Amino acid sequence: MAIGTALLSAARTPRGAPAAIVLVGVVFAAIFADRLAPYAYDMQSLMQANLPPSAAHLLGTDEFGRDLFSRILHGARISLGVAVTSIGASVALGLVFGAIAGYAGGWADRLLMAVVDLTWAFPEILIALVLIAILGPGLGSTAVAITVGYMAQFARLARAQIIALKGETYIEATVGLGAGHAHILLRHLVPNALTPVLVAGMLATGDAIVLEATLGYFGLGAQPPLPSWGAMMSAGVGQMFLAPWVIVFPGLAIAITVVAINLYGDALIDALQIRNRLREG
Amino acid sequence: MTLPFRVTVLSAAALLGAVVSAPAQEVTFAITAREVGTPSYNPITATRLNSANSLIYDRLVLQDADQSFHPSLAASWDQTPDGMQWTFKLRPGVKFHDGEPFNAKVIEWWVPKFAGTENADTVAKVDRVEVVDDLTVRFHMKAPDPNLLFNLASSFMGIPSPKAYEALGDKYGVTAAVGTGPFKMEKFTVGQQTVLVRNDDFTWGSDLSVNRGPAKIKKITVREIPEDSTAFLELQTGGVDLLYTVPVDFMPRLKAEKSVKVMTIPGTEIVYMPINTQSAPFTDIKVRAAAAYAIDQKSIWQSLYGGVGNTANGFLISSLQEAKVDPKFAISYDPERSKKLLDEAGWKVGPDGIRAKDGARLQVKLWTSNGTEFKRLVEVVQSQLKAVGFAADITIFDASTINAQYKKKTEHQLAVRSYSWTNADIIDWFFAARRAGYPNVSLFDDPKAEELNVTAMTKSRTWDERVANFKAYHEYILSQYAFAPIYEPANVFAYSTRRLKLPETIRGTRLTSQTILDAQVSN
Numbered sequence: 152m153a154i155g156t157a158l159l160s161a162a163r164t165p166r167g168a169p170a171a172i173v174l175v176g177v178v179f180a181a182i183f184a185d186r187l188a189p190y191a192y193d194m195q196s197l198m199q200a201n202l203p204p205s206a207a208h209l210l211g212t213d214e215f216g217r218d219l220f221s222r223i224l225h226g227a228r229i230s231l232g233v234a235v236t237s238i239g240a241s242v243a244l245g246l247v248f249g250a251i252a253g254y255a256g257g258w259a260d261r262l263l264m265a266v267v268d269l270t271w272a273f274p275e276i277l278i279a280l281v282l283i284a285i286l287g288p289g290l291g292s293t294a295v296a297i298t299v300g301y302m303a304q305f306a307r308l309a310r311a312q313i314i315a316l317k318g319e320t321y322i323e324a325t326v327g328l329g330a331g332h333a334h335i336l337l338r339h340l341v342p343n344a345l346t347p348v349l350v351a352g353m354l355a356t357g358d359a360i361v362l363e364a365t366l367g368y369f370g371l372g373a374q375p376p377l378p379s380w381g382a383m384m385s386a387g388v389g390q391m392f393l394a395p396w397v398i399v400f401p402g403l404a405i406a407i408t409v410v411a412i413n414l415y416g417d418a419l420i421d422a423l424q425i426r427n428r429l430r431e432g
Numbered sequence: 433m434t435l436p437f438r439v440t441v442l443s444a445a446a447l448l449g450a451v452v453s454a455p456a457q458e459v460t461f462a463i464t465a466r467e468v469g470t471p472s473y474n475p476i477t478a479t480r481l482n483s484a485n486s487l488i489y490d491r492l493v494l495q496d497a498d499q500s501f502h503p504s505l506a507a508s509w510d511q512t513p514d515g516m517q518w519t520f521k522l523r524p525g526v527k528f529h530d531g532e533p534f535n536a537k538v539i540e541w542w543v544p545k546f547a548g549t550e551n552a553d554t555v556a557k558v559d560r561v562e563v564v565d566d567l568t569v570r571f572h573m574k575a576p577d578p579n580l581l582f583n584l585a586s587s588f589m590g591i592p593s594p595k596a597y598e599a600l601g602d603k604y605g606v607t608a609a610v611g612t613g614p615f616k617m618e619k620f621t622v623g624q625q626t627v628l629v630r631n632d633d634f635t636w637g638s639d640l641s642v643n644r645g646p647a648k649i650k651k652i653t654v655r656e657i658p659e660d661s662t663a664f665l666e667l668q669t670g671g672v673d674l675l676y677t678v679p680v681d682f683m684p685r686l687k688a689e690k691s692v693k694v695m696t697i698p699g700t701e702i703v704y705m706p707i708n709t710q711s712a713p714f715t716d717i718k719v720r721a722a723a724a725y726a727i728d729q730k731s732i733w734q735s736l737y738g739g740v741g742n743t744a745n746g747f748l749i750s751s752l753q754e755a756k757v758d759p760k761f762a763i764s765y766d767p768e769r770s771k772k773l774l775d776e777a778g779w780k781v782g783p784d785g786i787r788a789k790d791g792a793r794l795q796v797k798l799w800t801s802n803g804t805e806f807k808r809l810v811e812v813v814q815s816q817l818k819a820v821g822f823a824a825d826i827t828i829f830d831a832s833t834i835n836a837q838y839k840k841k842t843e844h845q846l847a848v849r850s851y852s853w854t855n856a857d858i859i860d861w862f863f864a865a866r867r868a869g870y871p872n873v874s875l876f877d878d879p880k881a882e883e884l885n886v887t888a889m890t891k892s893r894t895w896d897e898r899v900a901n902f903k904a905y906h907e908y909i910l911s912q913y914a915f916a917p918i919y920e921p922a923n924v925f926a927y928s929t930r931r932l933k934l935p936e937t938i939r940g941t942r943l944t945s946q947t948i949l950d951a952q953v954s955n
Contacts, residue, residue, distance in 0.1 A: 195815040197735035214808060215815070216735075288827070370802065375811045375826050389681060389804045391661060 167418030188221035193376035237297035245305025253313030271303035312344030357412035474605025486944035489590020489611035515576025528593035720913035744917035787821035
């Protein structure tokens with residue numbers, strides 16, 4: 152099934168439908184945060200700090216009197232933006248490495264996989280922390296850290312797909328007809344290996360949001376006053392008793408988004424019938 | 433996320449602590465945030481000491497909240513009119529925790545020990561110590577030092593046992609700390625806790641305590657709790673009986689607790705924003721002044737600190753005479769003046785509200801160290817700077833690495849930090865040209881300031897002269913906008929009335945052994 156059709160049919164399943172609605176909403180909020188947000192995300196009003204949710208401030212205000220709703224909308228842009236771009240980069244790099252390793256085999260395979268396995272041997276958070284320690288805190292380094300942290304699994308998955316496909320009869324036929332390596336890789340192998348990697352990428356986006364939030368929580372991600380959901384939760388810790396909404400709402404935003412991504416991703420796997428192929432990685 | 437889980441576990445642990453709570457006369461104190469992680473109880477070489485230090489060591493002299501000096505290990509003192517000799521009569525019958533006698537020989541050994549340490553300045557003007565008799569010492573000075581008594585009363589002047597000090601070398605203060613104070617150090621685990629037991633031989637309490645004999649508390653465990661909310665929960669649930677510092681956020685909740693008493697005493701701290709005077713655009717005094725006038729001390733004091741403590745308008749705590757500068761030098765919020773100064777300096781407002789000059793945006797670096805309070809403060813400062821046209825990029829450093837970053841001298845521009853000290857000589861510490869980088873974060877190097885520094889530090893013969901000289905130095909630093917004052921915290925501590933009863937009036941400049949000596953424990 153083509154991935155486009157699968158996306159739609161996944162959205163029609165009982166699990167996929169609510170998830171898809173939530174995801175469309177979150178993406179919409181991220182894109183139009185500027186227009187939707189009633190206040191600027193960095194507008195402080197110290198005299199209105201820690202107000203509970205009300206008509207003027209739908210989700211209340213934080214310790215600096217900033218509108219929490221506006222900050223969560225902008226936070227969606229940052230959290231989602233960082234997660235999607237870095238997973239995108241991670242998938243692209245993983246595909247390149249995996250395809251070369253799987254297709255070439257031999258020493259190239261061993262060398263590439265040795266490097267990939269090395270990064271896979273450590274938890275993503277550890278790799279991310281090490282990279283940020285080197286690059287310094289900020290959004291850019293967070294994106295790099297997530298890209299590198301997740302690349303191994305995509306490279307492994309892509310390689311396994313390519314190796315499995317390489318032995319198929321139609322590939323042998325193409326070789327027999329005199330096709331070059333580039334043609335075989337780009338026209339036949341990569342397109343056929345793509346679907347499982349993309350779906351794995353989508354599932355990893357949920358994890359990446361959590362990783363971004365964790366890094367933000369430690370103050371290593373987006374720097375103030377930029378709102379990221381993790382950093383907002385971290386700032387809310389001090390107000391946990393005084394103004395619990397400051398920590399609860401960003402936490403809910405993370406939880407809802409991640410659950411939606413996972414549910415939808417799961418529905419997509421069923422629609423594409425690739426559950427077995429995903430395990431090959 | 434993992435947080436709610438952690439809180440549950442901690443409260444459970446706290447409850448457990450309350451159930452199996454310590455037997456009578458044993459109490460648990462907690463030090464928080466800034467005092468956590470003090471590496472040693474060696475007062476001679478330390479650059480940081482925590483509140484437990486005063487329970488282990490006595491000093492020659494004590495200072496009260498009104499800045500007056502009181503006898504402690506020195507029973508009396510006397511100086512010659514030219515300020516070149518000080519004679520101290522020592523209190524008889526004082527013994528160290530290891531049984532060694534405290535006498536003139538100890539002082540003769542102790543004073544030279546400071547040479548070459550970070551605290552060398554405290555006794556730098558003492559030329560030599562003469563032992564007159566067993567209980568009398570005379571300091572022969574290189575130059576008069578009107579600040580000598582203050583120095584001798586500082587927390588770094590706790591007197592250790594020479595025998596233990598020499599025997600332990602580098603390990604002194606970690607494996608053992610031997611003083612003459614009302615409590616003996618039983619065990620110290622860096623970053624975790626210090627166990628103190630009563631010194632039953634103690635009979636030399638000062639006149640700042642009602643009780644001059646052994647303390648009523650038998651054993652004190654001083655726990656180190658880095659996170660404010662954890663410390664608060666521990667006090668609420670009975671896991672600790674006293675918090676040395678209470679964050680302002682928790683004051684309303686603590687005040688509502690029937691069994692908790694919250695005490696506020698005058699502070700010893702100033703929160704401020706140093707301005708790197710050698711980093712463009714802050715090489716221009718108008719830009720420095722604009723940054724300084726952009727800080728709204730009053731709204732920070734009211735909303736971030738709930739109106740506790742005071743706004744700061746100078747570099748010194750308000751109880752010092754040198755803090756009373758001519759009002760025209762005091763720095764307080766004036767956004768119009770700030771904008772006007774930036775206009776004059778050629779920085780014009782751009783479309784996004786950020787100013788620019790010759791195509792360069794007014795983009796500056798704003799640093800602080802990790803910690804809830806500083807992180808909050810720095811965001812407010814960022815927003816207030818933006819209101820007059822500065823775009824400030826925040827970087828938050830680990831508390832242990834930020835000073836090394838300052839020492840690079842070229843990296844920083846603005847910062848939010850604080851210091852705790854109760855003497856005007858702190859101006860020398862933070863603004864003398866020879867300390868550029870750190871502690872002179874402002875990289876302030878100005879010939880007139882250096883001249884005023886020399887006068888204040890070395891040419892003052894009497895206390896009044898010293899006050900006048902330091903006031904002039906203080907005013908000049910203010911006029912150069914080497915920093916912006918922000919806030920003067922009060923010292924807030926809290927204790928459980930179920931377990932403790934402290935005197936109503938806290939004597940001394942902080943909550944120290946004088947008050948703990950008078951503390952009553954209930955069962």
